Amino acid sequence: MTAVAFPSTSESRTPQQVWRRVRGVLCAVLVLVVGGVALAAVRSGGQHGRLDPRSADPQGSRAVAELLDERGVSVDVATTLEEAAGAAGPDTTLLVTAPNLLTTGQQRRLRTATADSAGRTVLIAPDGPTAARLAPGARPEARGPVTARAPGCSLPAARAAGSAELGGIHYGTDSPDATSCYPDDGLAPMLVLPGRGAGDTVLLGSSDLLHNDRLDQQGNASLGMQLLGSRPHLVWYLPSLDDPSAAGGPGGQDGIGGEGAGGASGFLGLIPQGWLWATLQLAFAAVLAAVWRARRFGPLVTERLPVAIRASESTEGRARLYRKADARDRAAATLRSATRTRISPLVGVSTRDADSPAVLLPAVAARIGDPCRDPGALLFGPAPADDAALVLLTDQLDALEREVRTS
Known part of the structure; x- marks a missing residue:
C-alpha cells in the first residue's frame, strides 16, 4: 500500500446536492426572520409596552391615563430620574412602574427628592432592598395570587372602590401609622405609609389593576384613579436602561444586576412577554423534527443495493476513514x-x-x-x-x- 492522494468518490456531494439538502432549512429561517421584522415593525407603531400610559396593549395603561385626563389630572411620562425627581412636589403624584430596575444610587436620589415633597409616591411591586430604600418601614413578607379582595381598611380610596384585584407581593410593617389594605393573613398587597406633611407612599404588590384588560373588573378603575388622581399632576415614571444616571452619579456604578437594581426582578422585566410560551413552542418543534429525522426502531431488514460497489472503492473509503481519524x-x-x-x-x-x-x-x-x-x-x-x-x-x-x- 502506497501513500497517494485520494480522488473524489461517489460519496462526495456536489454543490447542487448540498443546496437541495439545505434550501428548506434556509427558507424556513428566512421566513422566521422576515416575520419577526414585520411583527416588530407593526408592534412599534403606537404601542410602547407594559404599564405604559401610551400603550393600548392589554397590559398597557392607556385607559386609566385617559380617565385621569378627563378628570383634569395632567399625565406626563418621565423616562429619566432627572425628570422624575425634578417633578416631585406637593401637587404631584409620582408613579414608579419598575422601582427594582433602579440602581442603588438612583433609588437614594429618588428617595431624597420625594421624602420632603409632601406629594404622593406610588411604587409598583418593590422588592426587599428597594422597599427598604424607597419606603422605610415596609418589608415584603410573602407572595399571593392576584384576585378580588375586600378593602379591609379605613382608607377612603379603598372603601370607595370596594373589592379590587390585588395580589403579588404582600407587605408587612412595624409602623403604627401605616395603613394595610386588602389584607391576606395579616399581610397586605397594598400598604400606605404616611410621609412628612400631607405626603405619603403607596406600595402595590402588583400592577394588574392598572392594566387595560383589568380596569373594568371589580373596583380596579375607582381604586386606580383615586390612588393616581389625588393630586392635579401625575408623573408616570418608566425607568429606562438608557438613563444616564444609571451609569454615573452617586451609587450609579452599582449597575443593573446588583442589589440596587432589584436583582432578578429587573432582569426578568426586560424579557419580552410570552417568552415562556415561545420557548415551549420551539422545544415542541425541535422534538417533532427529531422524531421526523430520527431512525425508525425495529428489526433490521435486508435489501438489494441499487448499484454494485467495487471492493477497491470500499477499501479506499475505509482507508480514508482510518487516515482521517489518524x-x-x-x-x-x-x-x-x-x-x-x-x-x-x-x-x-x-x-x-x-x-x-x-x-x-x-x-x-x-x-x-x-x-x-x-x-x-x-x-x-x-x-x-x-x-x-x-x-x-x-x-x-x-x-x-x-x-x-x-x-
Whole structure:
C-alpha cells in the first residue's frame, strides 16, 4: 500500500446536492426572520409596552391615563430620574412602574427628592432592598395570587372602590401609622405609609389593576384613579436602561444586576412577554423534527443495493476513514490480521489458530527457512509510529506473504 492522494468518490456531494439538502432549512429561517421584522415593525407603531400610559396593549395603561385626563389630572411620562425627581412636589403624584430596575444610587436620589415633597409616591411591586430604600418601614413578607379582595381598611380610596384585584407581593410593617389594605393573613398587597406633611407612599404588590384588560373588573378603575388622581399632576415614571444616571452619579456604578437594581426582578422585566410560551413552542418543534429525522426502531431488514460497489472503492473509503481519524494502530491491526488469515492455511495452521503467536510463528519460521528472521515483529508487533512506518509495514507484510506462497 502506497501513500497517494485520494480522488473524489461517489460519496462526495456536489454543490447542487448540498443546496437541495439545505434550501428548506434556509427558507424556513428566512421566513422566521422576515416575520419577526414585520411583527416588530407593526408592534412599534403606537404601542410602547407594559404599564405604559401610551400603550393600548392589554397590559398597557392607556385607559386609566385617559380617565385621569378627563378628570383634569395632567399625565406626563418621565423616562429619566432627572425628570422624575425634578417633578416631585406637593401637587404631584409620582408613579414608579419598575422601582427594582433602579440602581442603588438612583433609588437614594429618588428617595431624597420625594421624602420632603409632601406629594404622593406610588411604587409598583418593590422588592426587599428597594422597599427598604424607597419606603422605610415596609418589608415584603410573602407572595399571593392576584384576585378580588375586600378593602379591609379605613382608607377612603379603598372603601370607595370596594373589592379590587390585588395580589403579588404582600407587605408587612412595624409602623403604627401605616395603613394595610386588602389584607391576606395579616399581610397586605397594598400598604400606605404616611410621609412628612400631607405626603405619603403607596406600595402595590402588583400592577394588574392598572392594566387595560383589568380596569373594568371589580373596583380596579375607582381604586386606580383615586390612588393616581389625588393630586392635579401625575408623573408616570418608566425607568429606562438608557438613563444616564444609571451609569454615573452617586451609587450609579452599582449597575443593573446588583442589589440596587432589584436583582432578578429587573432582569426578568426586560424579557419580552410570552417568552415562556415561545420557548415551549420551539422545544415542541425541535422534538417533532427529531422524531421526523430520527431512525425508525425495529428489526433490521435486508435489501438489494441499487448499484454494485467495487471492493477497491470500499477499501479506499475505509482507508480514508482510518487516515482521517489518524488510526494507524487500527489500520496496522487490520493488515496484520488479514495477512495471518491468508498465510495460516499455507503453513498448515487452521484459521482458528491464526491469531495465536505460539502456533502460527513456529510454522511460518519453518516455512521461510531463515532462522535469523523473526516474523513475530511483522505479524504481532507494535503499532507503527507514523505513516511512513505504516507504509513500510504494508510492504513487509506483502513480501512475507509472497515468500510463504513461493517457498
